[in-house]
Amino acid sequence: MNLPLSDIRAAADFLAGKLGASALVGVNRWRTASNAPIVVKAESLMPTGSFKIRGATWCIATLTADERARGVIAYSTGNHAQAVAKAATDEGIGATIVMSPDVPRAKIDATEAWGACVVMAEPSSHARRALAESLAQSHGYTLIAPYDDWRVMAGQASIGVELLRQCGDDPPAAVFVPIGGGGLIAGVAAAIKQLAPQVAVIGVEPALEDDAARSLRAGRIVSMAAPSASMADAIKVQCVGDLTFPLIRRYVDDIVTVDEAQIACACRRYFNEAKLVVEPGGAVALAAAFESRLAVRSGARVAVLACGGNVTLERLASFALP
Incomplete structure (x- = not known):
C-alpha cells in the first residue's frame, strides 16, 4: 500500500496553479533544544485557514x-x-x-x-x-473523508513537494508534522521520503490524545475510547485511518507528544514572535521542535508545519500566562 509519487506530483502541480504556495517563515531566535534553527511552513495562511x-x-x-x-x-x-x-x-x-x-x-x-x-x-x-x-x-x-482517502492524502502531500522546492539545495534535516487522523503526515511523509529520504519526518500529537504514538509502538491501530480534554480540537481524532496508518509505519521516523502547557506556549510564541495566528492543533509541531534534541548536521534547520489558524482572539487570549 503506497501513495505513488506520480499521484503526489499531479496534485502538487494542480494545486500550485489553483492555490499558490504557503509561506516559509523564519524567526531568528527560534531554535530546537539541540540548537537547530526552526522554519515554519505557514499553512495557517492558506484559504479557509488550514492545509485542509x-x-x-x-x-x-x-x-x-x-x-x-x-x-x-x-x-x-x-x-x-x-x-x-x-x-x-x-x-x-x-x-x-x-x-x-x-x-x-x-x-x-x-x-x-x-x-x-x-x-x-x-x-x-x-x-x-x-x-x-x-x-x-x-x-x-x-x-469526502477528512484523511482516509487517497485523493485527500495526495492533496496534503503537496505540502512536502512544495517545502522541498522552497528549500532548494538546503532541505531541512527534519519536518515536524501534527497528527489527527493521519492524512497530513501520511501524505507529507510519502512525498518527502520518496523525494528526499534523508529528511526525518516526526509526527506530533497531544499527550492527552496519543493514539498515533501508541499505534506506532504497537504496530497496529490503537483507538481511544472517547475524545480527550486537550485544547487541540482540530486534531482530536480517536484513531488514525486504515489507509493512513500503513503509510505512517512506512515513512514516519517517530511520533512524539507535547503537553497542554507546551501547546499553549507555542500558540503564544507564534502570535508574539512570528506574528502568526495558529490554533492549538496547528501549534503542536512547534511545541515539539522547541523540545527536540534531534541531532542534525551543522548548520541544518528543521521545519514545522503550522497547519491551521482557525482560533478566535478570545480563545487565543485564554492561553496567556496567568
Missing part, C-alpha cells in the same frame, strides 16, 4: 460529473469542514457537513458561511463518521 483546503480542492477536482451532481458530504471538527464547504461552493456543488457540539462555534459558523449545510452528530470522530456515511448512503452524497 489542499486535500479538499484536489479531491473535488477529481470528481466525476455524476459525483458532482449528487453533492458531497464530509465530517469534521472544523478545518476539513470549511475546506470542503469552500471547495464545493467554488465548483457549484452542494455540500453537507457533519460536525458536533464540542466544535468551537466559530468553526461551525465559518462552515455555514461558506455555503454548507451543517448537521450535528454526537461528540466523537466515530459518531461523526457514522452519521456522514449513513447520510451518504441514504441521500446518494459523495463522501
Whole structure:
C-alpha cells in the first residue's frame, strides 16, 4: 500500500496553479533544544485557514460529473469542514457537513458561511463518521473523508513537494508534522521520503490524545475510547485511518507528544514572535521542535508545519500566562 509519487506530483502541480504556495517563515531566535534553527511552513495562511483546503480542492477536482451532481458530504471538527464547504461552493456543488457540539462555534459558523449545510452528530470522530456515511448512503452524497482517502492524502502531500522546492539545495534535516487522523503526515511523509529520504519526518500529537504514538509502538491501530480534554480540537481524532496508518509505519521516523502547557506556549510564541495566528492543533509541531534534541548536521534547520489558524482572539487570549 503506497501513495505513488506520480499521484503526489499531479496534485502538487494542480494545486500550485489553483492555490499558490504557503509561506516559509523564519524567526531568528527560534531554535530546537539541540540548537537547530526552526522554519515554519505557514499553512495557517492558506484559504479557509488550514492545509485542509489542499486535500479538499484536489479531491473535488477529481470528481466525476455524476459525483458532482449528487453533492458531497464530509465530517469534521472544523478545518476539513470549511475546506470542503469552500471547495464545493467554488465548483457549484452542494455540500453537507457533519460536525458536533464540542466544535468551537466559530468553526461551525465559518462552515455555514461558506455555503454548507451543517448537521450535528454526537461528540466523537466515530459518531461523526457514522452519521456522514449513513447520510451518504441514504441521500446518494459523495463522501469526502477528512484523511482516509487517497485523493485527500495526495492533496496534503503537496505540502512536502512544495517545502522541498522552497528549500532548494538546503532541505531541512527534519519536518515536524501534527497528527489527527493521519492524512497530513501520511501524505507529507510519502512525498518527502520518496523525494528526499534523508529528511526525518516526526509526527506530533497531544499527550492527552496519543493514539498515533501508541499505534506506532504497537504496530497496529490503537483507538481511544472517547475524545480527550486537550485544547487541540482540530486534531482530536480517536484513531488514525486504515489507509493512513500503513503509510505512517512506512515513512514516519517517530511520533512524539507535547503537553497542554507546551501547546499553549507555542500558540503564544507564534502570535508574539512570528506574528502568526495558529490554533492549538496547528501549534503542536512547534511545541515539539522547541523540545527536540534531534541531532542534525551543522548548520541544518528543521521545519514545522503550522497547519491551521482557525482560533478566535478570545480563545487565543485564554492561553496567556496567568
